[in-house]
Amino acid sequence: MNLTRRPDRLCDCHCPAHSGSLRLAYTSASCKCLVTCSTQPVTLLVKEWACALFLHPDNDHLWFVMNVAHGQWDWESAGEIDERADMFDACGEIEGLLRRLTTVLAEAAGASGR
Ligand SMILES: [Zn+2]
Ligand SMILES: [Zn+2]
Numbered sequence: 242m243n244l245t246r247r248p249d250r251l252c253d254c255h256c257p258a259h260s261g262s263l264r265l266a267y268t269s270a271s272c273k274c275l276v277t278c279s280t281q282p283v284t285l286l287v288k289e290w291a292c293a294l295f296l297h298p299d300n301d302h303l304w305f306v307m308n309v310a311h312g313q314w315d316w317e318s319a320g321e322i323d324e325r326a327d328m329f330d331a332c333g334e335i336e337g338l339l340r341r342l343t344t345v346l347a348e349a350a351g352a353s354g355r
Contacts, residue, residue: 254278267297267304272316276306283343285335290328296339297321303336 252259256278258271264280276284276293284295291308306319322332 250279252278252280267306268316268319270317273313274316275312276314283339283346285339294322294332294335294339296336296343301340303332303339 249263251261252264252274254260254273254275254277256272256274258269259274259278259280264272264274264278274280276286282295282298284293286293290305292305293308293314294303294305296302297304302321304319304321307315309315322329326332
């Protein structure tokens with residue numbers, strides 16, 4: 242099965258930078274995409290760390306984006322989890338779980354014909 246998730250979905254969250262177009266980079270300063278945007282991969286919201294975690298569609302590495310205000314995200318400083326970060330060990334496990342989750346969701350979508 243091909244699990245590569247190309248950024249082939251168009252933004253549907255009225256972001257000034259991406260609305261109606263592809264979102265090729267996840268670190269644009271002008272991006273106001275919501276984590277519920279169609280362009281956003283399967284995303285885990287982590288209230289404890291005030292961030293959201295997701296697998297970047299290009300390389301499948303675990304990325305984080307900080308929550309700056311209710312429903313707003315600091316895309317400009319989004320990036321891969323640093324191995325020096327306190328949460329790195331937990332993140333290794335989360336990365337594996339997100340991969341598994343993505344596979345399960347893809348299989349479920351395939352099974353239901355969507
Ligand atoms: Zn955007
Ligand atoms: Zn968007």
